[in-house]
Amino acid sequence: MEQMKTSQQSSPTTKKKMKIAGSEAVILSLLEEGVDTIFGYPGGAIMPIYDSLYHYLDKITHILTRHEQGAAHAAQAYSQVSDKVGVCFATSGPGATNLITGIANAYMDSIPMVCITGQVPAHLLGTDAFQESDVLGISMPVTKWNFQVTSAEEIPWAIARAFYIAKTGRPGPVLLDITKNAQFEEFDFEYKKCEKIRSYHPYPNIEIKDIDDAAELINKAKKPYMLVGHGVLISGAEKEVMALSEKAGIPMASTLLGISAVPSDHPNYMGFLGMHGNYAPNVLTNECDVLIAIGMRFDDRVTGDTKRYARQAKVIHIEIDASEIDKIIKTEVAINADAKQALELLIPRVKKTEHKEWIDEFRKLDEIEYEKVIKHDTYPDGDKNKMGEVVRLISEMTDGEAVMVTDVGQHQMIVPRYYKFKNPNRLITSGGLGTMGFGMPAAMGAQVGAPDKQVISIAGDGGTQMTIQELGTISQYKIPLKMVVLNNSFLGMVRQWQELFFDSRYSFTEMTNPDFVKIAEGYGIANSRVVKRSELKDALKTMLDHEGPYFLEVVVEKEENVFPMVPSGESVANIRLE
Amino acid sequence: MTDIYQDTPAKPAERQFTVSILTEDKPGMLNTVTLVFTRRKLNIDMINVSSTEVTGVSRFTIVATTSRGQVEKVVRQIRKHIDVLGAFVYEENEIHYQEIALYKVPTKIFLDGVEVEKIIRSNNARILVIEKDYIVIEKTGHKDETSALFKTLQKYGVLEFVRSGRVAISKSKRKTETFLEELEKSTTHSLNNNGTK
Structure with missing residues (x-):
């Protein structure tokens, strides 16, 4: 307990002591952290906590998912739309291991989450007891921090620390494994928020020299270029990013997770980066002279071959996580800082200027992409549905205001390409881990976190079947989510690669699917299926006008490919349009 | 870099x-x-x-x-x-470091003359314990030095040879405590200030 004292020296909220069970302390601690929603699934080792929860249902809503993975994805998306920390509960053993995919997903995408798992009583640890698994060991590589609580006294300290770690700096998921004896034990409960951990430095101090150096590079640049990453959304630096771009006339492009930080129709916004991103943003990465990367980590899906990535450019990297700097791309100026703090200092130091010709270069390439790809995707001929048109129509019909949640695969690239976002934090997608099955449970969490917003999940037929049981949750809690399944009876993205790089050997990518609408029907969810293109618009309208949850299956062209595409290992400059 | x-x-x-x-x-x-x-x-x-x-x-x-x-x-x-x-x-030249090695050898190899004694002396090793059946020799040094002694002793018979991990001390003059104090000053724990120094 020594460290506990040092980490909480100057805490403000000290509550009166009272003797309660550890399980109740868990709930009271969560209430202290402002938690009002939990996603979870009960089981033996977490039963005392669930029993205590029962007494606080006037203050906390618990959503019983149909699988722990669903609880984790839901908690993540809940966090992304609400700015709160997502919380999920699971029991020991299989309950905890089922959470792991969801935790790994949140870790890769830097989403704050507190996961609480039950564990066998402390005296049984390490004995292969019923439903015992080494959750601490298993979750260590995919959590920002994890801790095993073996006595009730540790509970308030561990929960306070968990929330502080999850949401500060570069956010991430935290796991607390609470043994059953700790849940039963009674102790004097007292809660202090964690405000400081001596070994943890969430917000590095900014070196003004770095800011000056960056400003100098930007002021001298002829072809500056800004890359907007997820860090911009996390730090709430959307306005600052636009201000810098507008003042210094810098074109901006966004990573997958940075999408919606800048409205799609911003005059300096050039689109989406990476493997299936837009043409101009990829090609011109290798033409710019100063590359300003903000809150992003140069994922290989963004860079393609790093040896041929922006080698002509001087790179300014604004990044809160020091371990991301110089990890993939060598920087000229590294600003190890929170994006908003850094930009606030940088903006007054850059000169007001324009780079009209440079921006025109983007627009010229945009026209090529429009003619070769976008036009055919979004305004197709014939009577077969195309993914691009579905997304364009949804974008128009929701006026760019919806929270779009995707699964993983071809449609996941189509949504950021063709949905015109107006507001921040409106795209929820599994970026780093690429978790199929993410979509539906995440959309469910997003809708719970943003009850007043229109939440639409777009998924493929493959991913939908990985977590389809969450239809039960959506039905039970009448979560008014709109689910669109783009069914091509294929694992489309893998099939596309097989077509392009494996001589069309479709090794295990074709699927005989169930009757999706009957499944939705079985769960008591309103539904319909569209096969003909001519019926698409009306079907979408019916879905959007429906009050409760709605499931729409859109049968789409079987062998459609997503272009542009940077083939794996290629340079971004060699992005293919066909 | x-x-x-x-x-x-x-x-x-x-x-x-x-x-x-x-x-x-x-x-x-x-x-x-x-x-x-x-x-x-x-x-x-x-x-x-x-x-x-x-x-x-x-x-x-x-x-x-x-x-x-x-x-x-x-x-x-x-x-x-x-x-x-x-x-x-x-880098190797930025630290002072040592490892420790223990060699368990049969006691009888000391009874057949002074050779082993000479080896111990010339290697700056020392005898840690003497038992009826075996003697434990201790040597601190770098890996090449402890390995060299092992090689030399091998022809007399080594019952067991163990070597520790490296302990290293940097050539910097800073105290650990000072480092921890500086760490406290160089970072912020919340976004309440403007984050500059």
Whole structure:
């Protein structure tokens, strides 16, 4: 307990002591952290906590998912739309291991989450007891921090620390494994928020020299270029990013997770980066002279071959996580800082200027992409549905205001390409881990976190079947989510690669699917299926006008490919349009 | 800084680096630290963990053979773990270091003349214990030195040979305590100030 004292020296909220069970302390601690929603699934080792929860249902809503993975994805998306920390509960053993995919997903995408798992009583640890698994060991590589609580006294300290770690700096998921004896034990409960951990430095101090150096590079640049990453959304630096771009006339492009930080129709916004991103943003990465990367980590899906990535450019990297700097791309100026703090200092130091010709270069390439790809995707001929048109129509019909949640695969690239976002934090997608099955449970969490917003999940037929049981949750809690399944009876993205790089050997990518609408029907969810293109618009309208949850299956062209595409290992400059 | 683009696929020059890590003294830290090496399939040549002059703070000394670029990335990823206070990478010439080796040899090899005694003296080794059946010889030094003694003793018969991980001390004059104090000053724990220094 020594460290506990040092980490909480100057805490403000000290509550009166009272003797309660550890399980109740868990709930009271969560209430202290402002938690009002939990996603979870009960089981033996977490039963005392669930029993205590029962007494606080006037203050906390618990959503019983149909699988722990669903609880984790839901908690993540809940966090992304609400700015709160997502919380999920699971029991020991299989309950905890089922959470792991969801935790790994949140870790890769830097989403704050507190996961609480039950564990066998402390005296049984390490004995292969019923439903015992080494959750601490298993979750260590995919959590920002994890801790095993073996006595009730540790509970308030561990929960306070968990929330502080999850949401500060570069956010991430935290796991607390609470043994059953700790849940039963009674102790004097007292809660202090964690405000400081001596070994943890969430917000590095900014070196003004770095800011000056960056400003100098930007002021001298002829072809500056800004890359907007997820860090911009996390730090709430959307306005600052636009201000810098507008003042210094810098074109901006966004990573997958940075999408919606800048409205799609911003005059300096050039689109989406990476493997299936837009043409101009990829090609011109290798033409710019100063590359300003903000809150992003140069994922290989963004860079393609790093040896041929922006080698002509001087790179300014604004990044809160020091371990991301110089990890993939060598920087000229590294600003190890929170994006908003850094930009606030940088903006007054850059000169007001324009780079009209440079921006025109983007627009010229945009026209090529429009003619070769976008036009055919979004305004197709014939009577077969195309993914691009579905997304364009949804974008128009929701006026760019919806929270779009995707699964993983071809449609996941189509949504950021063709949905015109107006507001921040409106795209929820599994970026780093690429978790199929993410979509539906995440959309469910997003809708719970943003009850007043229109939440639409777009998924493929493959991913939908990985977590389809969450239809039960959506039905039970009448979560008014709109689910669109783009069914091509294929694992489309893998099939596309097989077509392009494996001589069309479709090794295990074709699927005989169930009757999706009957499944939705079985769960008591309103539904319909569209096969003909001519019926698409009306079907979408019916879905959007429906009050409760709605499931729409859109049968789409079987062998459609997503272009542009940077083939794996290629340079971004060699992005293919066909 | 080494050119990070050269790390793959062409193998850059590999050599031994000593990584020194200060952590809170808590269970699980060893896992936390070694995971970062394991992820990159980086073998740990030697490892030593012990307490420091500051109560509650442990020091890990890890020796690994790799490239400068790779070890720097590893150290930055170790630093980001919550209970890690600091992590540093050292070239061989930036530290003073030692390892300790113990050699268990049959007592009878001392009875057949003075040769073994001479070897011990010339190697600056010492006798740790004398038992009826065996004698334990102790030598501190670098790996090549302790290995050389092992090789020499081998012809007389070595029952067991063990060598510790490296302990290293940096050539910097800073005290661990001073480092911890500086750490407190160089960072912020919330976004309430303007974050500059």
